[in-house]
Structures are given as structure tokens and as C-alpha cells.
Amino acid sequence: IIAESIQILIQDLENACEPALTAMTKLSWQTIETVGDQSLYVTTIINHLKTIVPVIRNHLGSSRKYFIQFCTTFVDSFIKKFINHLYRCKPINMIGAEQLLLDTHSLKTVLLDLPSINLTVSRKPPQNFTKIVLKNMTRAEMILKVVLTPYDSARQFVKNYLQLMNNDGDISSFQKVLDMKGIRKPEQAHLIERLKREHAAIIASHQQQIQQQ
Known part of the structure; x- marks a missing residue:
């Protein structure tokens, strides 16, 4: 109750x-x-x-x-x-x-x-309360920091995104941020492929480090 x-x-x-x-x-x-x-x-x-x-x-x-x-x-x-x-x-x-x-x-x-x-x-x-607020609101702040990130090169933008978003490779979240930035759909497809590659490389690198320990 x-x-x-x-x-x-x-x-x-x-x-x-x-x-x-x-x-x-x-x-x-x-x-x-x-x-x-x-x-x-x-x-x-x-x-x-x-x-x-x-x-x-x-x-x-x-x-x-x-x-x-x-x-x-x-x-x-x-x-x-x-x-x-x-x-x-x-x-x-x-x-x-x-x-x-x-x-x-x-x-x-x-x-x-x-x-x-x-x-x-x-x-x-x-x-625990403070931890929840900080973790979730920091994510909100990071989303906006990605929006503030200059989009000069796809590679650098994706790297910055993963860095700010704590290596979050979720495609849906990434697309939402791209929409916020006003990036057109054809260009988004290229960036999404780049994100998949970069994220896969990070995971592979982490797994390699674990195996070496």
C-alpha cells in the first residue's frame, strides 16, 4: 500500500x-x-x-x-x-x-x-539519491554538449560523441542527438555507420585488454 x-x-x-x-x-x-x-x-x-x-x-x-x-x-x-x-x-x-x-x-x-x-x-x-541525480542529469548535460560539438568531420564528431556519452553505442540515442543538431537523414546514415565501427573498435579493445590481464 x-x-x-x-x-x-x-x-x-x-x-x-x-x-x-x-x-x-x-x-x-x-x-x-x-x-x-x-x-x-x-x-x-x-x-x-x-x-x-x-x-x-x-x-x-x-x-x-x-x-x-x-x-x-x-x-x-x-x-x-x-x-x-x-x-x-x-x-x-x-x-x-x-x-x-x-x-x-x-x-x-x-x-x-x-x-x-x-x-x-x-x-x-x-x-544513492545524489548518485541517481548526478548520473542522469550528467547524461542530459552531455547530450547538450554533443549538440554544441562542432561537426567538421564525421570521424571526430563520432569520437567526441562516444567520449562525452561514456561510449554509449545506442543508435536510437545517437539519431536523436543528430536530429537535435539538425543533421539531415542522408548524412545521418553515414554517421551511424561510423558510430557502429568506432563503438565496435572500442569494445574489441576493451576485450583485448581484459584477455591480457
């Missing part, structure tokens, strides 16, 4: 944030000319978190374990949703990517402090 209740609370909070995420995808990221403060959609999400999370914390005041469980499950689910919406922001120019990077950083900062949001004295969140 508790697990179900936590899931309902998470769903409610996600639903509250959903319109802001949708608004993010509808912005014209390829026409942005200057990087400003955090975007309105981020402020909206943060305001929802500041309003809803303290109420849940108060209700679960006698059981911090369940509150932390709520926070951990929420950030894991929300950040994945955020990344999915991030992929839908396309095409993006360099300034747009920089703005999104700033927005992502603002969101990461707030999410890292989620268990103590709006508290005068904050408690350090559990390591």
Missing part, C-alpha cells in the same frame, strides 16, 4: 510538471539569439517542486525512509522524462543548446537538494 501511495504521489507531481516540459519542447530553440537566466519552464517546474514536495515531506514526517524513497523514485522517473523531452527540442542552434545547458544545470541543482527543498537547515541527502 505504501509503495502504491508513493507511486500516486510521484504521478501527481509528474503531472504537475508535464505542461512545463511540453512548453520546453515547443520553444523555437533554433532561433534563440542570447543566453539569459533560466527559462520560464524551469522556473515553473521548480515552483511546483517547492510547493508540492514540502507538503509530502510534512505528511511523511514520521518516516523519512518513505520520503527519501519518494524523492529517489521521483527524480529517477522525472529525469528520464526530462531527457525524452530534451530529445524533442529540435533543431537547436548553438545558443539554444547553451540555454538548455544552463536550464539543465539549474534543474540539477534543485533536484540535488530535493529532500531539503524549502528547509532552512538542509540535511545531506543519501548517497
Whole structure:
């Protein structure tokens, strides 16, 4: 029952944030000319978190374990949703990517402090919670850093992609990033083949190293 209740609370909070995420995808990221403060959609999400999370914390005041469980499950689910919406922001120019990077950083900062949001004295969140936020939000940041990577040569771009994305050879994710960069489909096919080759070479190299140990 508790697990179900936590899931309902998470769903409610996600639903509250959903319109802001949708608004993010509808912005014209390829026409942005200057990087400003955090975007309105981020402020909206943060305001929802500041309003809803303290109420849940108060209700679960006698059981911090369940509150932390709520926070951990929420950030894991929300950040994945955020990344999915991030992929839908396309095409993006360099300034747009920089703005999104700033927005992502603002969101990461707030999410890292989620268990103590709006508290005068904050408690350090559990390591597992922090780890989930950092891992997933870093991925979001890396996606945007790939978008910011100049596309001069296919080989160098793919190398940079694998380096930034921790050697992730998933074709679907790569295609989404290429769409964000506004790279045309015929050119994408060439890049995908390059990614397959480079990724296979990395795996082969790792296997060789293991065998030599």
C-alpha cells in the first residue's frame, strides 16, 4: 500500500510538471539569439517542486525512509522524462543548446537538494539519491554538449560523441542527438555507420585488454 501511495504521489507531481516540459519542447530553440537566466519552464517546474514536495515531506514526517524513497523514485522517473523531452527540442542552434545547458544545470541543482527543498537547515541527502541525480542529469548535460560539438568531420564528431556519452553505442540515442543538431537523414546514415565501427573498435579493445590481464 505504501509503495502504491508513493507511486500516486510521484504521478501527481509528474503531472504537475508535464505542461512545463511540453512548453520546453515547443520553444523555437533554433532561433534563440542570447543566453539569459533560466527559462520560464524551469522556473515553473521548480515552483511546483517547492510547493508540492514540502507538503509530502510534512505528511511523511514520521518516516523519512518513505520520503527519501519518494524523492529517489521521483527524480529517477522525472529525469528520464526530462531527457525524452530534451530529445524533442529540435533543431537547436548553438545558443539554444547553451540555454538548455544552463536550464539543465539549474534543474540539477534543485533536484540535488530535493529532500531539503524549502528547509532552512538542509540535511545531506543519501548517497544513492545524489548518485541517481548526478548520473542522469550528467547524461542530459552531455547530450547538450554533443549538440554544441562542432561537426567538421564525421570521424571526430563520432569520437567526441562516444567520449562525452561514456561510449554509449545506442543508435536510437545517437539519431536523436543528430536530429537535435539538425543533421539531415542522408548524412545521418553515414554517421551511424561510423558510430557502429568506432563503438565496435572500442569494445574489441576493451576485450583485448581484459584477455591480457
